[in-house]
Amino acid sequence: MANEEVVILKPPGEEKPPEELVSLDELSGANDDEGQKPEIKDEIKEPKFSKKKLIIIAGVAIFVIILIVILLLLLTKKEPKHADTADLAQQIKRSYPTKNFNASNIDEMISKANELYERGDKFEALKIYENIATQSQSLSSYNLGVSQMKQGRCDEAINSFAKAIHNKENTSVSAINAAVCSLILKNDKNFNYYIDLANSFLQNEADAPLYSYYFALINYYKGNYIEALHALNHPSSEYYRDKYDYLAGKILASLGRIDEAIARLERQREFDANFTLSQLYAIKADYAKSRDYLQKAAKNTTNPDLIKMTASIIDLKTGYFSDAAGFLGEIFRLDASLPSKFYKIKAVLNPEIFDLNLAQMHFSNDMFFNKIRRYETLFYFAPYKVFNAKQTMEQIRKGGMSVFLDDTSTANEYLKNSQNISSVNYELSNAIAKALNYRLKEANADFARLVKSYPEHSILHYNLALTYAQLGNFSLAAKHFGTSYHLDPTNYLAGAFHAISTDITNTLNPKFIAQMSENLENDPNIKTPNLYNSLLDLISENSSSLVRFLEEPKEQSMLNLAFDAIIAKTISQDELMQKKTAKLVEILPDDIVANILNFIALNDENNVKKYALAVQKYFKNRKLNEESFYHGASIIKKQYIKLLQISGLLFYERDKIIAKLKNAPANTNLLSTLAYIQIFTNEFRQSFEIYNRLIDEFKVDDAGTLFLASVAATGANEPNNAIALLELTRLSDPSAIENRIALGFLYHQINNINAAITQYVQVGNTSYKSEFYDFMIEN
Template identity: 35%
Template structure:
């Protein structure tokens, strides 16, 4: 109705600047961001000065990020079922690859001492006689040991160096991509998964993960997806092909077709069990989700992510207060080593902080992280990131802002995700100029990230830079886009000041 009212006002030339600006802001709020940007662009061209007077805006972060009750609702209905969390859980349990003594590819998986041998016909193509190949393979083993010990960033750095020595090594690119994915750097993960698949078209897992990371990084993946579907459909059916097909169904949100996976009786590996839980919950088959999560926490009793998946399976249908109580009591009973929280994949930190937010225990987690940080002299990057994230969700905005600045400026962690988290902490702490600078950097490193563009666009609107805002917002062509982080309202204080000025 409000849209129709303002459209009518524009046609009748009743306060056209005010009406068209309002129409643009309403469209942005409604998720039609590019349409709203177009309206704002037009009205700014016609009324270059007057356009900034009627509706000054104030950029805010959403209450659902911080409020315990709203955060629980958001986690249970949105976050735990989101594509991002689902994929990051899959990456968490995914195997690393290495050549074994028989010159075949071995999969080194979490939760198993055994190495699963996978004879790949194209493996010989990678084997280059000479020292460099042997050194690279030794280096890969060293990196994998780091990764499995939750030294994810150290593993990533080793693999970055190795890929410079042997840039046409498909397995190397796969392992590097997997560390990037676990660190939350999806553009880089996508780059190396694609490279791995291009170097070996039989490396289907790299191809499928390239699709997943492309989806998370808002990159085009349609052609790659079609190639994978065609190639895999021509393969003889096997356990592995069934696994690949199931992952492809997940990338296409084809929940009905994933049901076949649950009927198969494969060995209970952590990755397969995680997949069982993800699929079962999506199909509301909580009985099977509970059974699989019971097995998963037996296999990996000291790691946080399996226990979060256990809680998702067992507690999801409880009432809010009972849910919070069950989560708190369950977490207290666990004997975590916390190495995964301090040094491992980003998803561990994110999910564990969410659990502590919902149970009102972020203060205690922050104290734990501070004490650990004080006694740690090396590899403090992820630990600092964990404390920064916990401080942000605990509304300790200035502390989060300072920690992210330290992470970015001193520890040189400048991936798009960290820059984005630094930016939202800056907004929360009232340092909008810093937020703009960080979002500009994040956008340059990942031009497809819609959240970065949206936040930057809103900040430019607040700063009365409509042209700068339009450049960002017009690129958000996704229909019905609603930010997980950003909100805006009319700044009534500024409006009152403007009215006082006109009276005087």
């Protein structure tokens, strides 16, 4: 009940606290017995009158008395005294039924009772006084209960409401409030008793203006939301609209009808609904409005800790992880149990990745507008560097792969003096051949071994970094791109890719950008615009510079064509984008990524069914290189599976891989592809088992595999296993934001708040949105 505004009920018509009641003794004081009259001590001298004057006065007095007697007899005969007072008493009872008494009613009742008393009908007057006394006592108990309820003294409030119920006044309303107090105290037995009591006495309120409201309240607390909502939509009075709207808003929220709930709560003014509205807008993911209402709620709150925890949750949802950690830390230091009492979170897989409509939208936009996917596309089409292109090509037995090679022998004079240049180039060529033949993990291992043997070679570090980038380990990619650039400051592509990798890991150093920009400006061999400056402009989103690079005549390398396609898409030059992607497909007809880019350029359909048909039509007769899907760069697996998901062919592909594994049960690339597909088919337990086998039996423990294993473990509701796997990823990919966000959510889930705070602080405030992980509120 921490986030629930308590509705303090009042009897019909009582919008202000009851006025102080006038005692019966004071009102009847004028009729005290004569023996109680004050004694007069001052002596008063009698005036002296003449005998004649006395006779005249006596005669007038007798005449007046006779006249009064005659008038009284006439009046008595016309309207008997008993009928008059009895009728008045009944009229009073009808006009002021006991259940509708409040302070102002009682004042009027006392006045009417006094009138009866003064007219001589003391019996009827005393009956009214008795009713007033009873009602006065009931109102005292009821309002005391309301006051105690407002102060949070629920035990005492229940006792006061019980006294009011005992006096048989305001029974239903008092019972409702007693039930609410019992609910706050988590006393289910008392709650059920009082809510049933309120329901049984509800018929006594049939004529009350708030009858529909009481009926709705009882059904609301009994869980009969539809019945309660029906009553609120058909009020028994046009008054009290705010009460009806407020409770209707609460019920609609409980039913998940968020937009309707917001409309009803925003329409009413009587109750402070700012906090509830903040929560409802957060559910809608309208975090700007949620923050606005939370700020309003903070100005008039009795629970600032709840406000802080709510702010923390909103910050986690919007990428302000450092700010969230600050609020969370304050509450945790105050009371370690409070964070989960307010909001018990559960780490879950992002529901967006399973939504076909969102999958389609992301598929169309991610490769161009999602920062990481855009960078992954550039890494995919980037060239490997060699010492001697001719010798390398002789060793690469795959036609067309020369487009992925960059001969840098002239830029590395220091290698000419090396006695090992021939052997290095041979091993380098073999590793590149594996990378271009989609044996990327093998190539990565070869480059890592070569770097250990020749740690001063810029080209080796560059190629190792490129394999890490294509495998999705951007921490190690940044490390080796940076080393490559420092070993050879003319290797500007290594420098630009280092900046891009650190931008992904949120560790970008502006000084590095400034230094590299200065080096480019001072290099007489580099003209403007150029690829390297433009890659830096992509990081800073300098659109005007990117447009200049797009318009510049340049070599039609794979990297240039892909970069041009990205720029053309971001500035809505669709026709130019189609030309660039068509050229990519012309050069690489069986390449999955090139064909995906071209398909996106040619199709802009919003309807998911029509889009699925377009996917099937485009790819139906194309012979794509399946080996790249099973063994190649991570971007191929990610985007091709999205393509299969949209087109409805995901289960077909899963079954095809299962069939292949019958002939090659130890093929780790097939196993990892199957495990990845099973995440998207919601077969989390099977996926987790395969990843465990890959890690334990085949020793596949790269950061990407460990992370995806944690995803499968989370889907299988194994948070502790997911945490263990993510902790292992930090050994080889310490700067991965996605991994840290996941760890933060999972530690938060198991109430290891200190560990969660550590992860959130490390992530910092960022625009990065986790692809796989999200969280939900359980309480």
